[in-house]
Amino acid sequence: MIEILKQPWPWYVGGALIGLTVPVLLLMGNKTFGVSSSLRHICAACVPAGIPFFSYDWRKEIWNLFFVAGVLIGAFLTVHFLSDPDPIALADSTRTYLESQGITDTTQLLPSEIFSWEQVFTVRGLIFFVLGGFLVGFGTRYAGGCTSGHAIMGLSNLQWPSLVATVSFMVGGIIMTWLILPYLLTL
Amino acid sequence: MKDDNNMEVPVTDSDLEKRLQDAVCVNESHLQHPWWYNLKYLLWGVVFGMVFVKAEIISWFRIQEMFRFESFHMYGVIGTAVVVGVISVQLIKRFKARTIYGETVVIHPKEFNKGQIYGGLTFGLGWAITGACPGPLFAQMGAGFGVVLITFFSAVAGTWFYGLLREKLPH
Numbered sequence: 001m002i003e004i005l006k007q008p009w010p011w012y013v014g015g016a017l018i019g020l021t022v023p024v025l026l027l028m029g030n031k032t033f034g035v036s037s038s039l040r041h042i043c044a045a046c047v048p049a050g051i052p053f054f055s056y057d058w059r060k061e062i063w064n065l066f067f068v069a070g071v072l073i074g075a076f077l078t079v080h081f082l083s084d085p086d087p088i089a090l091a092d093s094t095r096t097y098l099e100s101q102g103i104t105d106t107t108q109l110l111p112s113e114i115f116s117w118e119q120v121f122t123v124r125g126l127i128f129f130v131l132g133g134f135l136v137g138f139g140t141r142y143a144g145g146c147t148s149g150h151a152i153m154g155l156s157n158l159q160w161p162s163l164v165a166t167v168s169f170m171v172g173g174i175i176m177t178w179l180i181l182p183y184l185l186t187l
Numbered sequence: 188m189k190d191d192n193n194m195e196v197p198v199t200d201s202d203l204e205k206r207l208q209d210a211v212c213v214n215e216s217h218l219q220h221p222w223w224y225n226l227k228y229l230l231w232g233v234v235f236g237m238v239f240v241k242a243e244i245i246s247w248f249r250i251q252e253m254f255r256f257e258s259f260h261m262y263g264v265i266g267t268a269v270v271v272g273v274i275s276v277q278l279i280k281r282f283k284a285r286t287i288y289g290e291t292v293v294i295h296p297k298e299f300n301k302g303q304i305y306g307g308l309t310f311g312l313g314w315a316i317t318g319a320c321p322g323p324l325f326a327q328m329g330a331g332f333g334v335v336l337i338t339f340f341s342a343v344a345g346t347w348f349y350g351l352l353r354e355k356l357p358h
Contacts, residue, residue: 008242008243009238011242011259011260011261011267014238014242014244014264015263015265015268015270016267016271017235018235018238018264018267018271019267019268019269019270019271019272019275020275021231021235022271022272022275022276023272023275023276023278023279025228026276026279026286026292027287027292028227028228028231028287029224029228029287029288030286030290030292030293031228032295035320036320036346037210038321038325039343039346040210040346040350042343042346043343043346043347043350049347049351051347051350051351053208053209053349053350053351053353054347056202056206060202060206063225063228064228066225066229067228067231067232067235069229069325070228070229070232070233070234071232071233071236071322071325071326071329072329073232073233073236074232074233074235074237074239074240074326074329075236075237075239075245075325075326075329075330076329076330076331077233077236077237078236078237078240078241078330079240079329079330079331082237082240082241084241088243088246088248088249090248090249091252091255091257091258093257094251094252094255097255098248098251109243109245109247109327109332110246110247110318110332111247111248114247115332115334115335116334117333117334119334120334120337127316129317129334129337129338129341130338130341131313131316132313132317132338132341133313133324133338133339133342134341134344134345135309135310135312136310136317136319136320136341136342136345137313137321137341137342137343137346138306138309138310138313138346138348139307139308139309139310139312139345140310140320140321141209141306141346141349141350142209142306142309142310142356143302143304143305143306143309143310144210144297144300144302144303145210146320146321147314147320147322148321150297150303150307151265152265152269153272155273156269156273156275156276157272157276157296157297158273158276159297161297161300161303164303164304164307165304165307166307168303168305168306168308168311169307169308169314170254171307171308171311172307172308172309172310172312172313172315173250173312173315174311174315175311175312176254176311176312176313176315177315178254178255180312181315184316
């Protein structure tokens with residue numbers, strides 16, 4: 001059993017468990033699935049600064065912070081007890097492209113050429129972590145949700161605004177990947 | 188405000204109204220529970236974090252593959268999740284399912300505003316370089332990538348600046 005769990009899980013297993021999160025949270029206590037809201041609750045709890053958008057009782061949404069704490073713990077436990085020693089089966093075309101751009105270490109979940117402490121005070125670090133993180137936090141809240149809140153929860157409830165948001169996520173990602181990232185990787 | 192069946196849902200609580208702004212999850216419960224009732228969400232979060240790692244959703248490389256259309260993996264994950272989600276939500280509505288505490292399940296509809304386009308594009312740009320949406324950010328930190336703490340704090344800062352500028356932005 002443990003040996004099976006240690007293998008990479010196929011997309012339909014991962015997808016089904018993520019989809020099941022929608023009814024699980026609804027039936028546990030009427031919670032609608034969404035992760036980016038946790039960032040807002042952290043702002044409301046730590047630095048509300050009198051901003052109306054953060055002036056609400058974040059304790060009423062504390063379940064969301066418990067959920068994301070669980071995600072962190074779950075990932076920790078998995079890499080320590082259920083990890084698979086082999087690198088991911090990346091598509092050859094993606095691997096070839098990234099190698100041509102100087103990203104050769106594909107053994108970990110994140111490329112060590114970008115996501116390492118040595119990069120923190122470089123232009124690359126500034127763009128990939130600081131600007132990247134900022135765009136994620138700003139964009140998800142502006143859009144009213146992220147991949148979980150719109151692409152999974154919203155589409156599950158057949159909400160067309162969530163479809164608009166999901167298409168926008170994809171368009172933004174495609175623009176970055178094809179038009180901007182090639183320049184960023186030369187930095 | 189109307190729910191999916193076009194029934195009026197009274198929003199009397201101004202705090203709830205505030206939390207509904209640009210939000211996707213608001214607590215509908217009027218039950219008062221001790222804090223440890225929240226541990227069940229933590230537990231499902233643990234399962235979710237495991238899925239993120241084992242199905243390689245938190246991999247920066249998988250996100251690259253997806254945006255380069257070179258692998259079916261992420262489309263398979265998201266597609267399956269949506270199919271399971273749609274069926275689940277339909278069943279919950281059909282059978283008027285109740286929560287484990289006996290409350291009726293209520294799902295607020297999402298109202299369209301232009302933020303879903305502008306914000307969506309902004310998030311997409313960030314998603315492709317960080318390789319993470321907000322959920323995977325937590326999982327990447329848990330998986331031992333300490334440097335993602337910086338991405339995470341920047342994401343909190345991004346959310347905070349959105350809150351600050353919200354009234355001035357087109358919606």
